[in-house]
Amino acid sequence: MSRTVSRGAIIAALLKKELVAYSRDKLYVFLTLLTLVAVVALFWLLPDSVDESITLAVSPPVSVLVEDARDALIAMGATDEQLAELDELDLAEGEEGIALVEFEAADQMAAVIEGSLEAYRTDDGVLILRDKAAGEDKPEDAHRVRVDVGIGFPETFITDVATGRQGVTVTVYEDAAVPEEIQGAMRSFVREMAYQFAGVEPPVTFADEEGMVLGEDRAGNQVTMREKMRPMLAFMILLMETFSMASLISVEVLQRTVTAVLVSPAKVTDFLAAKSIFGTALGLTQGLIVLALVGALTATNWPLLLVTVLIGAVMFTGVAMVVGSAGKDFMGQLFYAMMLTVPLIIPAFSVLFPGSAAVWVQAIPTYPVLDALVGVTIYGQGWAEVWRSLLLATGWLVVLFGIGLFTLKRKVESL
Amino acid sequence: MTGPAISVEDLRYSYGDLEAVKGISFEVQPGEILGFLGPNGAGKSTTIKMLTGQLTPKGGAARILGEDITADDPDIQAQIGVCFEEKNLYLQMSALENLDFFASLYGIKEPDSMELLRRVGLADRAKDRVQNFSKGMRQRMMISRALINKPKVLFLDEPTDGLDPVTSAAIRKTIKEEAERGAAVLLTTHDMFEADELSDRVAFINEGRIVALDTAENLKLKYGTRSVKVRLRDGDGVREEHLELDGDGSSVRLAELAASPDLLTIHTEEATLEAIFIELTGRGLQG
Numbered sequence: 021m022s023r024t025v026s027r028g029a030i031i032a033a034l035l036k037k038e039l040v041a042y043s044r045d046k047l048y049v050f051l052t053l054l055t056l057v058a059v060v061a062l063f064w065l066l067p068d069s070v071d072e073s074i075t076l077a078v079s080p081p082v083s084v085l086v087e088d089a090r091d092a093l094i095a096m097g098a099t100d101e102q103l104a105e106l107d108e109l110d111l112a113e114g115e116e117g118i119a120l121v122e123f124e125a126a127d128q129m130a131a132v133i134e135g136s137l138e139a140y141r142t143d144d145g146v147l148i149l150r151d152k153a154a155g156e157d158k159p160e161d162a163h164r165v166r167v168d169v170g171i172g173f174p175e176t177f178i179t180d181v182a183t184g185r186q187g188v189t190v191t192v193y194e195d196a197a198v199p200e201e202i203q204g205a206m207r208s209f210v211r212e213m214a215y216q217f218a219g220v221e222p223p224v225t226f227a228d229e230e231g232m233v234l235g236e237d238r239a240g241n242q243v244t245m246r247e248k249m250r251p252m253l254a255f256m257i258l259l260m261e262t263f264s265m266a267s268l269i270s271v272e273v274l275q276r277t278v279t280a281v282l283v284s285p286a287k288v289t290d291f292l293a294a295k296s297i298f299g300t301a302l303g304l305t306q307g308l309i310v311l312a313l314v315g316a317l318t319a320t321n322w323p324l325l326l327v328t329v330l331i332g333a334v335m336f337t338g339v340a341m342v343v344g345s346a347g348k349d350f351m352g353q354l355f356y357a358m359m360l361t362v363p364l365i366i367p368a369f370s371v372l373f374p375g376s377a378a379v380w381v382q383a384i385p386t387y388p389v390l391d392a393l394v395g396v397t398i399y400g401q402g403w404a405e406v407w408r409s410l411l412l413a414t415g416w417l418v419v420l421f422g423i424g425l426f427t428l429k430r431k432v433e434s435l
Numbered sequence: 436m437t438g439p440a441i442s443v444e445d446l447r448y449s450y451g452d453l454e455a456v457k458g459i460s461f462e463v464q465p466g467e468i469l470g471f472l473g474p475n476g477a478g479k480s481t482t483i484k485m486l487t488g489q490l491t492p493k494g495g496a497a498r499i500l501g502e503d504i505t506a507d508d509p510d511i512q513a514q515i516g517v518c519f520e521e522k523n524l525y526l527q528m529s530a531l532e533n534l535d536f537f538a539s540l541y542g543i544k545e546p547d548s549m550e551l552l553r554r555v556g557l558a559d560r561a562k563d564r565v566q567n568f569s570k571g572m573r574q575r576m577m578i579s580r581a582l583i584n585k586p587k588v589l590f591l592d593e594p595t596d597g598l599d600p601v602t603s604a605a606i607r608k609t610i611k612e613e614a615e616r617g618a619a620v621l622l623t624t625h626d627m628f629e630a631d632e633l634s635d636r637v638a639f640i641n642e643g644r645i646v647a648l649d650t651a652e653n654l655k656l657k658y659g660t661r662s663v664k665v666r667l668r669d670g671d672g673v674r675e676e677h678l679e680l681d682g683d684g685s686s687v688r689l690a691e692l693a694a695s696p697d698l699l700t701i702h703t704e705e706a707t708l709e710a711i712f713i714e715l716t717g718r719g720l721q722g
Binding site: 024025026029030033034036037040041044045275276277279280281282283284285286287435 | 513
């Protein structure tokens with residue numbers, strides 16, 4: 021009986037077998053479903069807003085500062101312009117992201133920031149201080165106010181600076197957790213205010229704020245944890261499928277079923293083609309499903325995401341081929357899986373932290389894939405912005421997938 | 436096609452410095468079963484691996500159905516069936532799915548999978564996953580898989596190794612049927628009984644070389660001794676007498692014993708293949 025079988029028919033038969041083998045393995049199915057459900061659940065459970073507010077405290081209260089200063093300034097012959105400035109002075113109250121708390125005394129304010137006193141505010145806006153160590157009860161119908169930064173002004177601050185008095189001391193209290201840039205901003209704010217009333221140009225020039233913002237200015241529209249998870253989850257699902265694919269390959273190699281396939285009309289190239297197609301399809305499908313479930317896939321960005329996830333899926337299939345070929349048993353496979361995939365995960369963590377990734381992180385093959393995913397899913401970038409990342413990712417794809425094919429080919433030929 | 440189904444000439448293979456097959460030559464005709472008899476590590480499996488395309492020979496030549504094995508011709512692969520020593524079946528798939536999958540690799544649209552399973556006594560377990568099969572059932576699956584493409588050349592590597600007598604007998608019956616159908620069968624085994632029962636010819640392979648190749652009968656005649664064991668009543672007991680048939684006066688003595696009223700039984704004592712192998716190589720088949 022002699023019959024010629026097309027390569028396409030052989031690869032189709034191998035793909036069908038892969039699908040059956042994958043679907044029959046409870047572990048693969050369980051892990052896939054669990055990962056899908058878990059990542060999507062995690063996404064929707066994460067906060068979709070960013071707490072950007074800084075609670076600023078002042079002492080004495082603004083009203084004290086302003087009222088005392090007004091009479092003095094009028095007596096000094098202040099211009100209408102200066103008085104108008106004074107009226108408008110609200111110490112940034114109502115400014116986006118800044119909550120103002122006013123303390124009667126600077127030592128109270130310092131104690132609250134330091135944590136030895138607790139501050140509560142009622143719905144009517146009344147500030148109540150509680151000395152917990154002294155056994156005072158928590159006030160009812162009031163919510164706790166955490167103070168990040170406090171500015172202790174002298175009561176004659178405005179008139180002092182307006183009259184050009186030297187040696188005016190303003191104390192800035194900061195919680196240890198307040199970022200350095202906020203601390204600096206508060207000092208600048210005080211100096212700026214002082215010079216406004218002094219009517220003299222500040223001795224230092226401040227950088228143009230608009231020019232200081234690098235990249236997309238997301239002031240007031242910061243990236244939420246949920247948004248950050250979008251590219252990360254797609255990346256993680258690709259990684260999970262790497263384990264599944266590596267396991268499928270490993271079983272085939274360890275049980276030597278591949279040997280039985282290769283004494284039939286099927287060739288090594290058919291086997292490699294089927295594994296490549298199946299691994300890529302597995303990663304691509306699930307990556308896109310996750311992106312769709314977390315709302316990252318839109319009518320406009322889907323071609324770009326398709327290409328990005330496709331590159332990632334092929335890249336991870338190459339990794340799976342190396343892992344699947346390397347292990348001589350389950351533990352061996354786990355060892356190689358960890359050794360090869362842990363470094364590849366590192367770029368995913370760069371998403372979670374602000375700022376640019378370190379140069380060595382950018383040198384990891386998966387970085388450009390993640391960079392493109394971040395660009396598209398978080399910042400809404402298009403082809404023009406991410407093509408460099410995609411090009412670099414394609415370069416890494418060729419390297420990793422090539423190594424995977426070579427390793428697996430060598431392995432099956434040596435059986 | 437006329438001529439041998441398998442033709443091997445001075446075939447060689449080495450694993451690094453270790454020469455596993457040192458220039459062997461043989462032929463297998465269609466419908467013939469050639470038993471490759473030798474201990475573990477003798478080079479039997481390496482020879483099969485070369486002939487089935489799993490290994491590339493380091494020297495010599497071999498043809499399957501007239502085609503050079505190094506040509507990597509899928510048409511030749513479509514004509515062979517291989518039963519591996521390892522039970523390399525897809526465990527998570529059913530018996531039927533295993534056979535249907537391999538049939539699809541051969542481009543068989545309507546495979547006789549159920550009929551094959553019936554032949555090996557697994558029809559009632561067709562839809563069970565192979566992972567739930569016993570060792571004997573898996574081996575029968577291996578045989579049925581090797582037959583899925585109705586091969587003209589069948590390579591069987593230790594097909595009954597470690598199996599119970601009933602399963603072994605069933606597998607031997609199937610092998611004979613395949614040879615009767617016209618398939619050339621190359622059977623490797625270290626079971627001298629199996630080789631003797633199944634093989635039209637037997638090749639003794641030791642340390643990568645064929646040390647003898649002939650029918651089992653001729654080998655026994657060539658290397659064994661012709662003798663009979665006669666058992667006679669001796670008072671209340673029984674005594675035995677061995678007679679070399681080729682010895683001087685042995686025929687006269689045999690006639691005397693046959694006529695004796697004390698005669699109980701006469702048995703021929705031909706040499707076993709294992710005894711001949713030991714005589715030729717100085718080592719046993721199980722080594």
